[in-house]
Amino acid sequence: MxxxxxxxxxxxxxxxxxxxxxxxxxxxxxxxxxxxxxxxxxxxxxxxxxxxxxxxxxxxxxRPDLKRGSISEEEDDLIIKLHSLLGNRWSLIAGRLPGRTDNEIKNYWNTHMKKKLLSRGLDPQSHRPLGQPCKTTLSSRPIPEHEIRGFQSPRTAEVADFFHYDRQESSAFKRAASDAEERPDLNLDLCI
DNA sequence: AAGGTAGACAACCGCGGACAC
DNA sequence: CGTGTCCGCGGTTGTCTACCT
The missing domain is CATH 1.10.10.60 (Homeodomain-like)
Structure with a gap:
């Protein structure tokens, strides 16, 4: 009901x-x-x-602080990097792009970026070469409780700082931290 | 000129988390 | 602890416009 x-x-x-x-x-x-x-x-x-x-x-x-106009090359690049880390968490991605909204980025991704990655031979969800099996999809995999309890590494603090999380017990934070733990190759030191 | 189609983006819908009681 | 309410998110649909035939 x-x-x-x-x-x-x-x-x-x-x-x-x-x-x-x-x-x-x-x-x-x-x-x-x-x-x-x-x-x-x-x-x-x-x-x-x-x-x-x-x-x-x-x-x-x-909103008066919205940035109008098309997405720049730098923003484009940042969206790809953030999406590779966060998956379809558009609000988190938008949080790192001042003046851009989650809806705008989601639409941009669905109309432009998917095609762009496909043309590069990459899977738009996993960011891995097409046809290469991927164990997990970052955006969809639920986090088991034991993993959440296990976040004690320096990577956890890095994620909290990167996404400006002040409440590290939040589920959004736990998920982002979990993903970052899985992808140590990703560099969180991103900027526009 | 008219109809069809695809692209872009605005808006809606349903779900789940957070919180108060 | 359970329940109800509000808010925010992500997926999806609707609508407008430009372009093509």
């Missing part, structure tokens, strides 16, 4: 592309009250949208 859709309760069932007026309302509300409280935001801002839709619109399109 799943949770009911967030939009049903408030009849906030407006869907599809955002209008200029909706954008303006959302921007004005966030400028006045700040980000957060997405569930109550639509009503407070006078929008017939669900909170999730508002959050997505703000994060992916309206």
């Amino acid at each position: 799943g949770r009911s859709p967030c939009c049903e309760k408030v009849h906030a069932n407006n869907k599809g592309a955002w209008t200029k007026e909706e954008d303006e309302r959302l921007i004005a509300h966030i400028e006045a009250h700040g980000e957060g409280s997405w569930r109550s935001l639509p009503k407070a801002a006078g929008l017939l949208r669900c909170g999730k839709s508002c959050r997505l619109r703000w994060i992916n399109y309206l």
Whole structure:
């Protein structure tokens, strides 16, 4: 039994592309009250949208610190490196690319990078030569409990520092640390 | 000019983690 | 400890546009 859709309760069932007026309302509300409280935001801002839709619109399109324009060669290179380490964890990858969003990077990956890697004869998921069997897929393998308990190496601190994790007990951190342990060949000293 | 197709990206959906109670 | 709620994430779909026939 799943949770009911967030939009049903408030009849906030407006869907599809955002209008200029909706954008303006959302921007004005966030400028006045700040980000957060997405569930109550639509009503407070006078929008017939669900909170999730508002959050997505703000994060992916309206935020003032977004970088516009195409992905640079340096960013392109960094995305490949980060994806080889993290797999499809787009939000973590976006966290290392100022002004870029997870959605933008995900779309970019699916439309450009997959083709690019394939043309180089590399598997877009494993980053290994096509046809070469790969034991694990970094993005999908669940971490056994015993592995999580075993993170005591210097690599753990390196991962925490690299991804700015301040809560090393978080599952996202544990997963990233696990992946890094598996890929000692990957250099975490990346920069734009 | 009209219809078809592919590419790009905006937006939606469902799930799971975190947290409060 | 169990349950409910909110938020964020990643996969997927929808829509618009440019290009081709």
